[in-house]
Amino acid sequence: MWGHKPGIDLLDTPEMNRFFLLLDRLDETRIMALRAAWRGISDARHESAWTMVRALAEREELTNEIDRVRGAALAWTNRGSDIAPYATYGHPDRMWTQIKMEAAEAVVDAALAIALGTSLDGAAYDVLIGPWLAVTDDAG
Numbered sequence: 001m002w003g004h005k006p007g008i009d010l011l012d013t014p015e016m017n018r019f020f021l022l023l024d025r026l027d028e029t030r031i032m033a034l035r036a037a038w039r040g041i042s043d044a045r046h047e048s049a050w051t052m053v054r055a056l057a058e059r060e061e062l063t064n065e066i067d068r069v070r071g072a073a074l075a076w077t078n079r080g081s082d083i084a085p086y087a088t089y090g091h092p093d094r095m096w097t098q099i100k101m102e103a104a105e106a107v108v109d110a111a112l113a114i115a116l117g118t119s120l121d122g123a124a125y126d127v128l129i130g131p132w133l134a135v136t137d138d139a140g
Contacts, residue, residue, distance in 0.1 A: 010065040010115040011072055019114045022136055023076060023107065028096070030135045031103050037131035038106035045127050046109075052124035053112060060119070066112065073111035077104040106131045 010016065026034070057063045077100040100107075110132035113125050120128070 008062065008065055010062070010069050013115070015114050015117070016069075016072075016111070019111060020072075020076065026135070028099055031099050033135045034106045034110075034131050035103040037134045038103070038109065041127055041130065049109070049124040049127040052121045053116070053128075056116060056119060062116075066115075069111050069115045070108050073108040074104055077101045077107055 053066065057066045078097060109128040113120065113128035113132070116125075118125070
């Protein structure tokens, strides 16, 4: 899909912008459901999907870009929110951040699935995106 083109930016796409916008709209219930859906997938399936991500990264020279996507997804789980009620009114920001951090693996997987799209093997894509689709009705 990308070949060995310099200057690829997996984060600067309409799909990734949409992902982070939708992610910001998830409430506590959906974040917890995202985490639960992610945990419902076997370790073997997760490892197989990540093996495919690593192989793609090496083959397409995307290791740095994949690291950037992971970093952006993890940064989202570590920051507070401007969205009420999570920023105010008895819902301490620390509690909200903890809830998001517990879903970090699911957020990273979804971000990578969206960033890499159809360049991923279908089974790997399904494992990475499945929990996200289960809680967002996001068709991509």
